[in-house]
Amino acid sequence: MIRLELSGEHTRLHSTLCGQCPQGPAGCCVSPPELDWTDVGRIASLGGRAWLLEQIAAGNLLPVSRGLQLRRVRKREERSAPRRSKCVYHGPRGCTVAAERRAATCNYFLCEDAFAERLDGQADPASAAARRAHALLREVYGRWDRELAEAVAARPEGPSWDAAFLDWLGAEFERLSGAARDELAALSAPG
Numbered sequence: 001m002i003r004l005e006l007s008g009e010h011t012r013l014h015s016t017l018c019g020q021c022p023q024g025p026a027g028c029c030v031s032p033p034e035l036d037w038t039d040v041g042r043i044a045s046l047g048g049r050a051w052l053l054e055q056i057a058a059g060n061l062l063p064v065s066r067g068l069q070l071r072r073v074r075k076r077e078e079r080s081a082p083r084r085s086k087c088v089y090h091g092p093r094g095c096t097v098a099a100e101r102r103a104a105t106c107n108y109f110l111c112e113d114a115f116a117e118r119l120d121g122q123a124d125p126a127s128a129a130a131r132r133a134h135a136l137l138r139e140v141y142g143r144w145d146r147e148l149a150e151a152v153a154a155r156p157e158g159p160s161w162d163a164a165f166l167d168w169l170g171a172e173f174e175r176l177s178g179a180a181r182d183e184l185a186a187l188s189a190p191g
Helices: 016-020 037-058 104-108 127-154 163-179 181-187
Strands: 002-005 012-015 061-064 067-070 072-075 084-087
Touching: 002 127, 012 016, 012 104, 012 127, 037 061, 037 067, 037 104, 037 127, 037 163, 104 127, 127 163, 127 181, 163 181
Parallel strands: none
Antiparallel strands: 002 012, 061 067, 072 084
16 A cells, blocks of 8 residues: 655655565665765754764765765564675665655655556555655656755865755755645645
């Protein structure tokens, strides 16, 4: 079953399949997305600046040209299982990071298996709305990230990875999301 938490740019999609992922216990967390500029700005705007700085200092978030890369670690899901690389934040019960600290992709991505028919052969009534939400969020976040990448590149000092830079990125995210309120309202509109 698919469940949507509609909340504009903070919309989250859930599927019961994720807890029993056919790809293995770590599921898509074996290849976590980067925190792109938009993600870093969103996290900072939601009060996560100190957390970002702590995680960068701890080496769990690594500065890269497009934002921050999530460190991958080799762990066993079960004692007899082979060690697999996966997101540093993936624990035995899934993600250990609050939704406001995750990459937006982690909040709105569902694999094609999750969109498939239910076990009773019927289409999941939430599937069409979830696909629309996913497509809109992907398009909006992609556009915002291109704009933020240009703005970061235009800064003479580049990304300084300090409180002032994160505050600036958070304010830029708020500006972009505020300008897109009407567009994001489509997430709450009936199909």
